[in-house]
Amino acid sequence: MVIVMSPDAADSALRTVVSTVEEAGGSAFVSRGVTRTIVGVVAGESVLAALEVEGLPGVAEVVRITSPYKLVSHENHLRTSTxxxxxxxxxxxxxxxxxxxxxxxxxxxxxxxxxxxxxxxxxxxxxxxxxxxxxxxxxxxxxxxxxxxxxxxxxxxxxxxxxxxxxxxxxxxxxxxxxxxxxxxxxxxxxxxxxxxxxxxxxxxxxxxxxxxxxxxxxxxxxxxxxxxxxxxxxxxxxxxxxxxxxxxxxxxxxxxxxxxxxxxxxxxxxxxxxxxxxxxxxxxxxxxxxxxxxxxxxxxxxxxxxxxxxxxxxxxxxxxxxxxxxxxxxxxxxxxxxxx
Structure with missing residues (x-):
């Protein structure tokens, strides 16, 4: 799973997302690009299925990715990055x-x-x-x-x-x-x-x-x-x-x-x-x-x-x-x- 943060998301919103993932039993990896910040989530299927982050402040999109490379996958970002x-x-x-x-x-x-x-x-x-x-x-x-x-x-x-x-x-x-x-x-x-x-x-x-x-x-x-x-x-x-x-x-x-x-x-x-x-x-x-x-x-x-x-x-x-x-x-x-x- 990849959680895409809004461009104007506050640092506190990012911390909330990370803590929510970790409290649910998953691992969160924050990656910052020039134009956006994303949170990669690694967890078992049961944790991912129960994880509810779509409504959290600062979250723009949640993408469930099937490829083994989550953060660099085309599923994560449909247009080639610059x-x-x-x-x-x-x-x-x-x-x-x-x-x-x-x-x-x-x-x-x-x-x-x-x-x-x-x-x-x-x-x-x-x-x-x-x-x-x-x-x-x-x-x-x-x-x-x-x-x-x-x-x-x-x-x-x-x-x-x-x-x-x-x-x-x-x-x-x-x-x-x-x-x-x-x-x-x-x-x-x-x-x-x-x-x-x-x-x-x-x-x-x-x-x-x-x-x-x-x-x-x-x-x-x-x-x-x-x-x-x-x-x-x-x-x-x-x-x-x-x-x-x-x-x-x-x-x-x-x-x-x-x-x-x-x-x-x-x-x-x-x-x-x-x-x-x-x-x-x-x-x-x-x-x-x-x-x-x-x-x-x-x-x-x-x-x-x-x-x-x-x-x-x-x-x-x-x-x-x-x-x-x-x-x-x-x-x-x-x-x-x-x-x-």
Whole structure:
């Protein structure tokens, strides 16, 4: 069961709802979004059947949900939600481009990549300060120094920052510098990390695991929502397959399918799906066409010397093609390109 509070509901009304649920023998989990507050109720069928909260002050609606992911379910909210990242919307009415270097290497490289991304239509800056890599010998990121570079580049360009968090112990320091926390594919089911980012109060970008089903992905999002954070954006970045010519198989069907299952916005990351620069723009076009709410794209001023994923990073003519795609295709679907702040 999900109890939707009125936008103007007083804190005392919310406390009354929570106490009513708990006195009846259920557990109440409060989740606050930008535009509404909801209370997720977990209880046995007999408790749910007897629970009477519809008439309590501040209650706008009571929704009985059958899916295992209660808070992020489409049954809970029939229209795709809009998540705001430092004022930049990610939702159903526009296509939001998030772009930047896969890894923060130097202040100069990060600023140049950010300016390239902004010229191509990006409204948010992505950049990795902590890099979980397949090889322990590969570049692992600059850590806090990388976060400081991202914050400085945000000041210079106006682009809010999206960056990955890999350890629950680092959540507070990453949240101090970042505007949106990214949980990467390898950490999709790191439940301690999901709970930590859910409690910190910043929007979260949750990537799909390499072999995760839609339900597993949404249950991971439920962990974040259950800790009080409904500002969650999902990101499809390809799943493991038998084909060796590409890094991962991009599952474009995930966008319309997950839109049916959940109210959360869904992005596509064609860079990490393809692993090859020449495939990124075609896959980005497909993502827009299938209804993705945004794109996550790698950009680098000198990809030939990049410390991370240079072969997939866009620059030059490829970046120009991406700009053409993000500016011309969304209007054909009744959307706009989200402007930079």
């Amino acid at each position: 998540v705001h990242v430092r004022g930049v919307p990610i939702g159903p009415d526009s296509v939001t481009l998030i772009a930047g270097p896969c890894a923060v290497e130097t202040p100069e490289q990060t600023l140049e990549a950010a300016l390239m991304a902004r010229r191509a239509g990006a409204a948010l800056l992505r950049g990795g300060a902590y890099k979980p890599r397949t090889s322990p010998y590969a570049f692992q990121g600059l850590g806090v120094d990388g976060l400081k570079i991202l914050a400085d580049v945000r000041t210079e360009t106006g682009l809010p920052v999206v960056t990955e968090i890999v350890d629950p112990a680092d959540v507070d320091v990453v949240a101090e510098y970042a505007d949106m926390l990214q949980v990467g594919t390898r950490n999709m089911q790191n439940f301690a990390l999901l709970q930590a980012v859910g409690a910190v109060g910043k929007p979260v970008l949750l990537k799909r695991g390499l072999t995760a089903t839609y339900e597993e992905w949404l249950m991971a999002a439920e962990y974040i929502a259950q800790r009080g954070n409904l500002d969650i954006v999902l990101c499809e970045r390809g799943v493991r397959s038998f084909e060796s010519a590409i890094r991962n198989m991009l599952d474009v069907s995930a966008v319309p399918m997950v839109h049916q299952l959940s109210h959360l916005p869904v992005l596509i990351d064609p860079s990490h799906a393809a692993g090859r620069r020449e495939l990124v723009v075609p896959l980005a076009r497909a993502a827009i066409g299938v209804g993705a709410d945004g794109l996550l794209i790698d950009v680098h001023p000198h990809p030939e010397v990049a410390k991370c994923d240079g072969p997939q990073a866009l620059h030059g003519a490829d970046l120009d093609e991406l700009e053409t795609a993000v500016r011309t295709l969304p209007p054909a679907l009744g959307k706009t390109l989200t402007p930079a702040p």
